[in-house]
Amino acid sequence: MPRIRTLFTTILVALVATVSLAVAQRELVIAQGIDVPGFDPHGHSNAAMEAVLVNLYDYLVWKTPSGDFEPALATSWAPIADDAWRFTLREGVVFHDGSPFTAADVKFSLERIASDEGLEEHVNYRQIREVEIVGDHEVVIHTNGPDPLLVNRISRIGSAIMPRAYAEAVGWERFAVEPIGTGPFRFVRWVRDQQIVMEAFDDHWRGRPAYDVLVHRTIPEESTRVAELITGGVQVATNVPEQDRARIDQSDVAVAALAPSNFVMMVVFNVREGTETADPLVREAIDLAIDRDLLVDGLMGGLGVPTAARLNPGISAAPIDRYYGVNNYDPERAVELLAEAGYGPGELTINLYGASGRFALGAELTEIVGVMLEAVGINAIVDVREFSAYASNVWNVGAFEHFVVTGLGNSFGDNWFAMRALLCGGQYDNRVGWCNERFDELMYGAETEVDPAARAAMLHEATDIVAAERPWITLFQRQELIGLGNAVDWTPRADGMLWMFEATPAN
Numbered sequence: 024m025p026r027i028r029t030l031f032t033t034i035l036v037a038l039v040a041t042v043s044l045a046v047a048q049r050e051l052v053i054a055q056g057i058d059v060p061g062f063d064p065h066g067h068s069n070a071a072m073e074a075v076l077v078n079l080y081d082y083l084v085w086k087t088p089s090g091d092f093e094p095a096l097a098t099s100w101a102p103i104a105d106d107a108w109r110f111t112l113r114e115g116v117v118f119h120d121g122s123p124f125t126a127a128d129v130k131f132s133l134e135r136i137a138s139d140e141g142l143e144e145h146v147n148y149r150q151i152r153e154v155e156i157v158g159d160h161e162v163v164i165h166t167n168g169p170d171p172l173l174v175n176r177i178s179r180i181g182s183a184i185m186p187r188a189y190a191e192a193v194g195w196e197r198f199a200v201e202p203i204g205t206g207p208f209r210f211v212r213w214v215r216d217q218q219i220v221m222e223a224f225d226d227h228w229r230g231r232p233a234y235d236v237l238v239h240r241t242i243p244e245e246s247t248r249v250a251e252l253i254t255g256g257v258q259v260a261t262n263v264p265e266q267d268r269a270r271i272d273q274s275d276v277a278v279a280a281l282a283p284s285n286f287v288m289m290v291v292f293n294v295r296e297g298t299e300t301a302d303p304l305v306r307e308a309i310d311l312a313i314d315r316d317l318l319v320d321g322l323m324g325g326l327g328v329p330t331a332a333r334l335n336p337g338i339s340a341a342p343i344d345r346y347y348g349v350n351n352y353d354p355e356r357a358v359e360l361l362a363e364a365g366y367g368p369g370e371l372t373i374n375l376y377g378a379s380g381r382f383a384l385g386a387e388l389t390e391i392v393g394v395m396l397e398a399v400g401i402n403a404i405v406d407v408r409e410f411s412a413y414a415s416n417v418w419n420v421g422a423f424e425h426f427v428v429t430g431l432g433n434s435f436g437d438n439w440f441a442m443r444a445l446l447c448g449g450q451y452d453n454r455v456g457w458c459n460e461r462f463d464e465l466m467y468g469a470e471t472e473v474d475p476a477a478r479a480a481m482l483h484e485a486t487d488i489v490a491a492e493r494p495w496i497t498l499f500q501r502q503e504l505i506g507l508g509n510a511v512d513w514t515p516r517a518d519g520m521l522w523m524f525e526a527t528p529a530n
Contacts, residue, residue, distance in 0.1 A: 144181030265324030
């Protein structure tokens with residue numbers, strides 16, 4: 024009997040301890056409109072995906088919310104030649120499997136993205152020629168000529184450092200679903216289109232996060248995200264529509280926080296020969312048919328600023344004064360341009376695509392643009408799809424006849440990055456089909472020009488070319504609303520990163 028009583032007591036104590044541990048765990052749940060397609064940090068260019076992955080991986084250099092650079096996996100860096108930078112690496116850092124972080128992992132990660140043309144972000148890292156290992160915690164990054172943006176490159180999407188030994192052992196297919204990094208949270212499980220679960224990494228070099236468990240839930244419907252927020256199902260909800268602001272603020276359990284944003288909503292055209300939007304008169308007419316002030320004030324509730332180029336304050340080498348705050352709306356001239364192109368009222372049909380789930384009111388924005396086209400005599404066929412279907416069947420394969428309505432950020436914080444996808448044969452070649460030799464000359468020159476004034480002049484002229492030829496047109500810079508539960512203390516970032524190492528319980 025005593026042995027049975029002792030065994031019972033032991034089991035009871037263990038159960039109490041388990042229950043106590045479960046109660047003590049601090050869980051933070053975030054609702055986003057879209058899921059990630061996988062966890063390979065080099066195989067995407069989507070800021071919403073990076074917003075999740077930033078918790079799993081580290082960069083060599085970290086960018087603060089104000090845009091300043093501070094040490095991360097590298098503790099110091101400096102140029103040692105026109106085409107070479109020396110980086111001292113942080114010692115004592117370990118990956119989630121306990122293996123040490125060394126210079127070999129930096130070489131493996133950066134040379135992969137710089138050399139593999141099949142990776143989505145390759146275009147932004149091809150300037151890296153070689154990563155030279157000087158010692159276990161020192162590297163020299165050699166570039167193809169001077170690179171004024173090298174530090175920007177290695178502090179953003181695509182430059183995450185991965186463990187060479189693990190990636191080579193399991194292969195990229197398995198790595199993409201069982202990732203390992205050095206970030207503040209480690210991967211636990213992924214239920215596609217439902218949720219991603221992470222847990223605090225005890226041995227993170229910054230220290231342990233305040234939350235034990237981090238959950239990213241995929242909730243495409245904006246109304247459902249808001250409902251989950253005010254009923255306590257989630258503590259952070261992204262892309263909250265202005266129309267739900269009062270509902271959240273009056274809930275007594277959450278607030279709608281205004282978040283700065285560098286995302287610009289825009290129209291990306293297909294200008295290939297044989298399509299109606301290959302005609303510059305048609306593209307200009309569409310530009311002048313869109314009332315940006317009405318989009319910002321009427322649809323977005325004032326959360327935005329019209330812009331006639333993909334820029335906003337804080338973007339370097341950008342002609343802010345010429346384009347920011349500009350509304351090109353002129354419907355009478357739009358009708359005249361259509362007539363010059365040979366189209367009377369109702370004689371031109373345009374197909375436009377948009378997505379739901381990625382941005383607040385993304386579907387509504389696409390529909391209203393369609394209405395504005397109808398107002399100048401264009402038949403607009405609007406096709407709005409859930410984001411994953413839009414991305415895989417429309418955007419990623421360039422399968423749109425005339426144009427898409429989308430939003431793009433600027434993780435470089437530089438005007439070169441804003442336009443680099445338009446280079447001849449570049450990232451948007453399968454989508455846009457636009458090529459301008461003078462534009463390419465200016466852009467390639469700006470890649471290696473280290474004099475700020477000369478570089479800005481090049482990029483200002485390149486901006487003017489895009490504005491005149493309209494391979495795309497921009498609509499407005501977004502301002503975001505993020506729903507925050509009262510129990511969470513966290514400040515949203517302008518780059519959209521859901522960096523939850525800084526999140527703490529408010530009580």
